[in-house]
Amino acid sequence: MADAVVLVSGGAAVTPYTDPDRAAASGLAAGNTLTALREHLLSAGRPVFTAPARLGRGTVERDAGWQGFDDVPLVLPTEMTVNSVGAIDDAGAALVSFLRWLFEEHAVTRVDLVGHSMGGLFSRAAIRELGVDGSRTNGPLIGRLVTVGTPWDGAVLGDAVVGDITDADSHGDPATSTILAQAKAYALANSQGAAEQVSQRYLRGWNAAQAGVLDGIPVTAIGAGYFAAATEPALLWPHDGLVSLRSGRADNVPADVVPRIERHSFPDDVHSIFFADAFGLPWERALTWDPAVFAVVDDALGR
Numbered sequence: 001m002a003d004a005v006v007l008v009s010g011g012a013a014v015t016p017y018t019d020p021d022r023a024a025a026s027g028l029a030a031g032n033t034l035t036a037l038r039e040h041l042l043s044a045g046r047p048v049f050t051a052p053a054r055l056g057r058g059t060v061e062r063d064a065g066w067q068g069f070d071d072v073p074l075v076l077p078t079e080m081t082v083n084s085v086g087a088i089d090d091a092g093a094a095l096v097s098f099l100r101w102l103f104e105e106h107a108v109t110r111v112d113l114v115g116h117s118m119g120g121l122f123s124r125a126a127i128r129e130l131g132v133d134g135s136r137t138n139g140p141l142i143g144r145l146v147t148v149g150t151p152w153d154g155a156v157l158g159d160a161v162v163g164d165i166t167d168a169d170s171h172g173d174p175a176t177s178t179i180l181a182q183a184k185a186y187a188l189a190n191s192q193g194a195a196e197q198v199s200q201r202y203l204r205g206w207n208a209a210q211a212g213v214l215d216g217i218p219v220t221a222i223g224a225g226y227f228a229a230a231t232e233p234a235l236l237w238p239h240d241g242l243v244s245l246r247s248g249r250a251d252n253v254p255a256d257v258v259p260r261i262e263r264h265s266f267p268d269d270v271h272s273i274f275f276a277d278a279f280g281l282p283w284e285r286a287l288t289w290d291p292a293v294f295a296v297v298d299d300a301l302g303r
Contacts, residue, residue, distance in 0.1 A: 001110075001143075001302065002110045002111050002112040002143040002144070002301075003047065003107075003108045003109055003110050003111065003140070004020075004046075004047040004048065004049055004102070004106075004108045004111050004112075005041055005046050005047065005048045005049070005111065005112045005113075005114060005301065006048075006049050006050070006051060006098075006099065006102070006111050006112070006113050006114070007030070007034045007037060007038060007041075007048060007049070007050045007051070007114050007115075007116075007119075008050075008051050008053075008082070008095060008113060008114070008115040008116070008119035008120075008122055008123050009031065009033040009034055009050070009051070009053045009082075009084065009116055009117070009119050010033065010084065010115070010116045010117025010118035010119040010120070010122075010149075010150075011084055011085065011117055011118035011155075011157075011194045011195075011198065012055060012084055012085055012186070012190065012194075013031065013032075013033050013053050013084045013116075013117075013119070014031055014053065014054050014055060014060065014063040014065065014068065014084070015030060015031040015033060015034060015050055015051065015052060015053040015054075015060065015084075016030060016031060016050065016052060016060050016063075016069055016072040016073075017049075017050060017051070017052040017060065017072060017073065017074050017075070017076050018030050018038065018048070018049065018050040018072075018073065019048075019049050019073070019074075019106075020042065020047045020048055020049070022073035022074070023038070023050075023072075023073065024062075024069035024070060024071055024072045024073070025070070025071035025072075025073075026069065026070045026071050027063070027067070027068050027069035027070055028067050028068070028069050029069065030050045030069075031050075031063060031067075031068070031069055032063075032066065032067035032068070032272070032273055032274070033116055033117075033272060033273075033288055034050050034116065034288060036283075036288060036289040037114070037116075037288050037289075037294065037297070038050060040291075040294045041297075044298065046301070049102060049106075049108075051082060051095055051098050052076050052080065052081045052082065052098070053081065053082040053083075053084045053119075054081060054082075054083070054084060055083075055084055055085050055190060056083055056085065056086075056192065057078055057081075057083050057086075058078055058081065059075050059076065059077065059078055059081055060072060060075065060076075060081055061075055066274070067273070076098070076101070079094060079097050080094060080097045080098040080101055081094055081098075082094045082095055082098075082122060083192065084118070084194070085190050085191050085192045085193075085194045085195075086192045086193050086194060087192075087193040087194070087197060088118070088121050088122060088125050088193075088194070088197050088198075088206065089125050090193075091118075091121075091122040091125065092121075092122050092123075092124070092125020092126040092128070092129055093125070093126075093129060095122050095123065095125070095126040096126045096129045096130055096139065099111065099126060099130070099139055099140055100138060100139040100140075102140065103138070103139050103140045108140050109140050109141065110140055110141045110142075110143050111140045111141075111142060111143065112142075112143045112144040112145075112146070112301050113126075113127075113142060113144070113145050113146070114145075114146040114147075114148065114297060114301075115145070115146070115147050115148065115150060116147075116148045116149060116150070116272075116287070116288050117148070117149050117150060117151070117242065117243070117271065117272070118150070118151065118155075118194065118198060119147075119150070120145070120147030120148070120150025120151075120152070120221075121150060121151070121152075121198075121203075123145055123147075124145070124210060124213065124214070127142050127145070127213055127214065127217065128210060128213045130142065131213065142217055143217070144217065144218050144219075144220070144300060144301060144302075145214065145217055145218070145219045145220075146219075146220045146222070146297055146300045146301065147219070147220070147221050147222065147248075147250075148222045148287050148288060148293065148297070149222065149223065149224060149240055149242070149243050149248050149271050149272075149287045149288075150221065150243070150248060150250075151198050151203070151242075151243045151247050151248070152203070152207070152221065152247055152248070152249075152250035152253050152258075153200055153203055153204070153207070153246070153247040153250065153251075153252050153253055154198065154199055154200025154201075154203055154235065154244075154247050155198040155199070155242055155243050155247065156179065156180070156183060156236060156239055156241070156242050156243065156244070157183040157184075157186075157187055157195055157198060157242060158195055158196065158197070158198035158199030158200070158202070158203075159199050159200055159201075159235055159236070160180050160183055160184050161183075161184060161187050161191075161195045161196060161199065162196065162199045162201055162202075164199065164200065164201065164235060165180065165233070165235060165236050166180075167180055167181070169230075169233055169235075169236050170229075170230075170236075171229060171230040172229075173227070173229035173230065175227055175229075175279060176227055176229065176236075176239075179227075179241055179242075183242070200235060200247075207253055207254070207257050208254075208257070210257050211254070211256045211257050212256065213257075214257065214258055214259065214260070215259060216260075217260065218260045218261075218262075218300075219250075219258050219260060219261040219262070220261070220262045220263075220264065220296065220297075220300035221248065221249050221250045221258075221261055221262070221263050221264070222248065222249075222264045222265075222266065222287065222293060222296060222297075223240070223243065223244075223245045223246070223247070223248025223249040223263070223264070223265055223266070224240035224243075224245060224248060224265075224266045224267070224268075224269035224270060224271065224287050225237075225238030225239060225240060225244070225245030225265070225266075225267045225269075226238070226239075226240055226241070226267065226268055226269055226270045226275075226281075226285070227239050227240070227241060227270075228267070234246060238267065240269060240270050240271040240275070240287065241270045241271040241272075241275035241279075242271040242272075242275070243271060245265060245267065249263040249264070249265060250263065251263070262300070264296050266287065266290065266292065266293060268285065269285050269286065269287050269290055269293070270285060270286055270287070271286070271287060272286050272287065272288060273286045273288070273289055276289075
């Protein structure tokens with residue numbers, strides 16, 4: 001059994017450091033991605049930490065944006081803070097620094113990782129670094145990996161940025177057309193490598209280099225597909241607003257990359273509360289706020 005669960009937020013997320021006893025004192029306690037899931041796991045008696053993340057390099061003191069937070073309990077240094085719009089492997093290195101800090105400061109010797117969106121990719125990069133350099137004696141062992149809406153095989157944003165998905169692929173669905181246009185504009189303004197690397201083109205090669213990393217680590221992959229106005233191309237449909245159901249479930253990821261996996265589908269959910277809010281849905285229809293998703297996470301971690 002793991003000593004703790006570490007929650008890892010995804011692309012463009014701003015997340016404070018939290019521990020089992022402390023969180024941001026105002027606003028959403030663990031940011032607009034992880035607050036509800038953190039609260040659920042704590043109520044189940046699990047020690048939970050959230051890895052700090054922000055847009056660009058630096059530290060996390062507050063989030064003045066949509067559904068943000070302030071008064072964080074501890075500001076960790078830049079090298080332990082994930083740049084959520086940067087390169088996957090750089091984010092993984094920051095996460096490794098954070099995990100080693102937990103090992104040294106909190107005596108956390110074994111962790112389960114739960115990653116939302118690109119947080120699942122950041123987690124996989126960290127697992128590789130912890131193993132490749134033989135440093136498992138200088139950091140926690142990884143027990144399990146749960147991914148929630150993670151683009152294992154590409155994301156709508158990344159595939160749109162590199163031109164493999166175009167507005168024609170929306171087949172006139174106004175929601176998807178809006179998502180594609182806004183995603184490309186946001187990536188142009190904010191990406192420091194994340195958008196390009198979350199395309200299927202990039203991740204097919206990145207996944208191949210990850211072969212063997214997850215050997216012995218049970219994986220649970222959870223995908224959603226609320227937007228289902230068409231069926232083709234499969235690169236896009238159905239999708240949760242940012243990731244296709246197929247990619248979120250790692251359906252086409254080779255067995256040598258992910259040998260031990262359980263897949264779960266939530267066709268009525270969207271990627272995050274940002275999408276729920278934008279399309280008039282209750283927040284409980286977002287993957288990281290859905291009690292039914294929490295039940296799957298519970299089962300994956302072991303009740």
